[in-house]
Structures are given as C-alpha cells and as structure tokens.
Amino acid sequence: MKTTMVRKLAAALCCSLLGTSALAAAEWPAxxxxxxxxxxxxxxxxxxxxxxxxxxxxxxxxxxxxxxxxxxxxxxxxxxxxxxxxxxxxxxxxxxxxxxxxxxxxxxxxxxxxxxxxxxxxxxVPLVLAVTTKIEADAPDDLAALIKAKPGEYNYASSGVGAIEHLTAAQLLSALGLQATHVAYKGTAPAQVDLIAGSTQFTTTTLNTAIGPVQAGQLKALAITSRERWSGMPELPTIAETLVPGFESxxxxxxxxxxxxxxxxxxxxxxxxxxxxxxxxxxxxxxxxxxxxxxxxxxxxxxxxxxxxxxxxxxxxxxxxxxx
Structure with a gap:
C-alpha cells in the first residue's frame, strides 16, 4: 500500500515539474x-x-x-x-x-x-592565407617555396597563442612539413599592423578581417581555408585546391x-x-x-x-x- 502511494506521489511530482517546465516555455520570453x-x-x-x-x-x-x-x-x-x-x-x-x-x-x-x-x-567565417606585400609571393606555392628554402626564418602572426589563426597556420605548416616562427599578438589589430609593415611575413586570419586591407592593396590574399571559393573573391583559390587536399578550417x-x-x-x-x-x-x-x-x-x-x-x-x- 505504501509503495503504491509513493509511486503515485512520485508520478504526481513528475507531472507537476513537467507542467511547470512546459508552462515556463510557453510564457518564454516574457x-x-x-x-x-x-x-x-x-x-x-x-x-x-x-x-x-x-x-x-x-x-x-x-x-x-x-x-x-x-x-x-x-x-x-x-x-x-x-x-x-x-x-x-x-x-x-x-x-x-x-x-x-x-x-x-x-x-x-x-x-x-x-x-x-x-x-x-x-x-x-573562412580564414585567408595572407602575406605582406614586402615579400615575393603571389600564390600559395610561392610562399611554401620561400619557407622551405629558409626553415624557421619566416614569421607568421596571430591574435594570440591558441587562437584559431595560430592553430590553422600551425596545422597548415605541419601538413606541408614546413617550419616558421609564430609571433603572438594581443589581438588581431596589432598583428595586422605589423604584417602590413612587413615585421611578420604571413598569417591565416578571418576573411572578414582580411577583406579591407586586401582590397586596399595593403596585404596579398593567396588562398582561403573553406572547401569552396568565396563568391566575393572568386579568383581566390582554396588551400585544398593548391596546397593540402581536403584542408578546411x-x-x-x-x-x-x-x-x-x-x-x-x-x-x-x-x-x-x-x-x-x-x-x-x-x-x-x-x-x-x-x-x-x-x-x-x-x-x-x-x-x-x-x-x-x-x-x-x-x-x-x-x-x-x-x-x-
């Protein structure tokens, strides 16, 4: 008898809680x-x-x-x-x-x-492999060849250690068997300033960050990290097309x-x-x-x-x- 009563009370409590949740959802947002x-x-x-x-x-x-x-x-x-x-x-x-x-x-x-x-x-947001105008690289293969010729001498910028810009570039370099030096900044803005000035040589940065300086001729975009090209820059190839098949970030x-x-x-x-x-x-x-x-x-x-x-x-x- 007591067991039956306990079960009924538990069921009633469960129904009450479910009803309260449903009511709250129906009234949300108030x-x-x-x-x-x-x-x-x-x-x-x-x-x-x-x-x-x-x-x-x-x-x-x-x-x-x-x-x-x-x-x-x-x-x-x-x-x-x-x-x-x-x-x-x-x-x-x-x-x-x-x-x-x-x-x-x-x-x-x-x-x-x-x-x-x-x-x-x-x-x-796809990332863009972008380079300073101070180096002779107009295609992804050009940059890869420069880095391969001088391991560790080229620097790449990011907005900070562990940021997606850092990890994407590191992943790309690893896939290509290349070595470059990471320079971490406190944010995207200072990283971009030094890249434009030539203090660093390349980066992988988000497309919406790169659009402005690329269109202004301050940086050169070499490739995009999405699987498909972006309609806004249809001439820009993907990294998957040019360097690492299947690459996406x-x-x-x-x-x-x-x-x-x-x-x-x-x-x-x-x-x-x-x-x-x-x-x-x-x-x-x-x-x-x-x-x-x-x-x-x-x-x-x-x-x-x-x-x-x-x-x-x-x-x-x-x-x-x-x-x-």
Whole structure:
C-alpha cells in the first residue's frame, strides 16, 4: 500500500515539474534576452551577433540585447554564462574558441560540453592565407617555396597563442612539413599592423578581417581555408585546391545557453535562429562580410560542438599551443 502511494506521489511530482517546465516555455520570453559576446564592440564577431540579435528580437517578440564581455579570448563571457540562471534569458554568442580554450588554457573557467546547452550553429567565417606585400609571393606555392628554402626564418602572426589563426597556420605548416616562427599578438589589430609593415611575413586570419586591407592593396590574399571559393573573391583559390587536399578550417559561431535550460526553450530559440538565418536581409549582410550562413537543429549543434572539441584538442596537442 505504501509503495503504491509513493509511486503515485512520485508520478504526481513528475507531472507537476513537467507542467511547470512546459508552462515556463510557453510564457518564454516574457522579458528582454541578453546575448553575451566575448569580444569588443565593432569587431567581426560582434557585428554578426548584432545582425542576428536584431532579427531574433523580431522573431521572439522581445528585444535581444547584446552585452560585450570582452577578454581572455572569449573566456570571460563564457564563464559569465556558466554562472547565469538557466532560464533562457542569458545566452552566449560563441565562437569556435569555446571548444579550443579548454585545451589551450589550464583553467579556462568552464567545460563547454558540460556547462553549456547548445542552441544553434549560426555562421562560419573562412580564414585567408595572407602575406605582406614586402615579400615575393603571389600564390600559395610561392610562399611554401620561400619557407622551405629558409626553415624557421619566416614569421607568421596571430591574435594570440591558441587562437584559431595560430592553430590553422600551425596545422597548415605541419601538413606541408614546413617550419616558421609564430609571433603572438594581443589581438588581431596589432598583428595586422605589423604584417602590413612587413615585421611578420604571413598569417591565416578571418576573411572578414582580411577583406579591407586586401582590397586596399595593403596585404596579398593567396588562398582561403573553406572547401569552396568565396563568391566575393572568386579568383581566390582554396588551400585544398593548391596546397593540402581536403584542408578546411573555419571560425564558426553559434549560440549556447547555460546547462539545464529547459528543452522547450532551447527549441523555441533554435526555431527563431533558423528563421533569422533564412531572412534574405540577414543572409545578404552576412555574405557581404565573408560570413557563411549555417543553421540546423539543437541536436546538430550538440554533435558539431563535440566533434570540434575532439578535433581541436588533437591540433593543440600536436602544436603544443598551451598557456599556463
């Protein structure tokens, strides 16, 4: 008799909790949603986040407010999200650094696959193999030949140790059996200034960062890291075409919520993300910045994050790109 009563109480409690969760999801969002960005205002990641936030606000019927928490390659914003309530009102516009950081930093402050609930994959930005105009290299093979002739004498710039620019260039050099010296800067801007001046010779940097100086003739773009050429520069070959078959490296972006966020809220958010990404206006704005529009389900993003976590872990191990 007591067992039967306990089971009935447990079932009632379960139904009550499920009902509460469903009710919360039905009422969500009842107030503005914060979208944390781990980088400075006006930067390429921030620009994409704001384009999407504006459209997401229209889809959800509540403002989506971008809040910049810059620093530590995005780790500050990610840690802030981990500490936020799991109610769908605080989200993070993350980059691929979210799965790279745990391999690079001893204590990044979060575990991406444990502390966050994937909501949706939004976009990806290819990287560009770019060189200073001070060297005689007009094609990927030219640069490879120069580096091969003088191992370790050519320098490549990145925005910091363990940044995707660093890891992509290191991975490319490793695949080609070449040696060059990494020069880490505190951000993309100073790295680009020295590359233009010729203090360093090459880099792999995001397309939306490279477009301006390449079009101004300050840098030379040799190849792109996506599998297909970009429509904005159709003459620019891929690295897979010219140097390493099958090579691809993308600085991808997405949105995550704190772990424990109700599944109905995640699904509602995911629907809004996909609707925003399907907007011709959004797609045009992103394409102008060299950004590939993605999308997909919550489950798709969960699997993608897990695969990328494993992939970049192997790259960091191979390159030794760690910060203690």
């Amino acid at each position: 107030k503005p949603v914060r979208l944390l960005v781990g980088f400075t205002p006006g930067g390429p990641t921030d620009n994409v986040a704001r384009i999407l936030a504006d459209k997401l606000g229209s889809e959800l019927g509540q403002p989506v407010i971008v809040e910049n928490r810059a620093g530590a390659a995005g780790n500050i914003a990610a840690t802030a999200l981990k500490q936020a309530a799991a109610d769908g009102y605080t989200l993070l516009y993350n980059t691929s650094s979210i799965v790279i950081a745990p391999w690079v930093y001893r204590s990044p402050g979060f575990e991406p696959l444990k502390d966050f609930a994937p909501v949706g994959l939004t976009a990806a 993308l600085a991808w972006q997405g949105i995550v919520a704190p772990a424990g966020t109700p599944e109905p809220v995640l699904q509602r958010l995911n629907q809004a993300i996909n609707a925003a990404l399907a907007s011709p206006e959004v797609r045009q704005k992103l394409d102008q910045q060299g950004t590939i529009t993605l999308g997909g389900s919550v489950e798709d993003y969960r699997g993608y994050m897990a695969a990328e976590y494993e992939r970049w872990g192997k790259v960091v191990e191979a390159t030794g790109a760690r910060i203690d």
